[in-house]
Amino acid sequence: KQWYQRRVAITAGEQRVNMAQCLIRIFLHLNKVEEFLLCLTAIDMMKTSNPNTLFRANSLATKGIDELMKTIGSDYLRSVLKPTLDKIHGDNVHCEIDPARLNSVGNLNNNLDNLSSYIDSVYAAIVRSGP
Numbered sequence: 216k217q218w219y220q221r222r223v224a225i226t227a228g229e230q231r232v233n234m235a236q237c238l239i240r241i242f243l244h245l246n247k248v249e250e251f252l253l254c255l256t257a258i259d260m261m262k263t264s265n266p267n268t269l270f271r272a273n274s275l276a277t278k279g280i281d282e283l284m285k286t287i288g289s290d291y292l293r294s295v296l297k298p299t300l301d302k303i304h305g306d307n308v309h310c311e312i313d314p315a316r317l318n319s320v321g322n323l324n325n326n327l328d329n330l331s332s333y334i335d336s337v338y339a340a341i342v343r344s345g346p
Contacts, residue, residue, distance in 0.1 A: 235278035239286060252279055295344040299336050308333075 242248040255276035
């Protein structure tokens with residue numbers, strides 16, 4: 216815990232992002248990322264004078280949590296949504312629903328149907344990914 220406290224004290228600004236990226240990768244590899252983030256969060260909680268601003272600061276804990284979500288989330292997004300999004304992109308179907316950008320009302324109805332269908336496809340892919 217003392218090692219973490221010293222690291223938190225020396226990092227500032229952009230260094231926190233770089234340090235968080237490196238440390239999250241290391242602790243993920245060691246299967247200790249939860250312990251690492253709990254320790255950093257405990258330090259933030261001890262240092263805060265206003266609990267309403269907890270997790271709003273640019274601390275190493277918040278940067279670490281953000282980096283963990285990006286790391287884990289990107290794998291999830293690739294595995295779950297990429298096939299559906301590739302199909303949507305390949306279809307080349309119009310989905311514009313802003314009346315100011317459309318030529319006719321008929322296009323609005325068709326585009327709204329297209330958009331609704333694509334939203335349903337993305338939603339279904341997310342639901343299918345669950346337990």
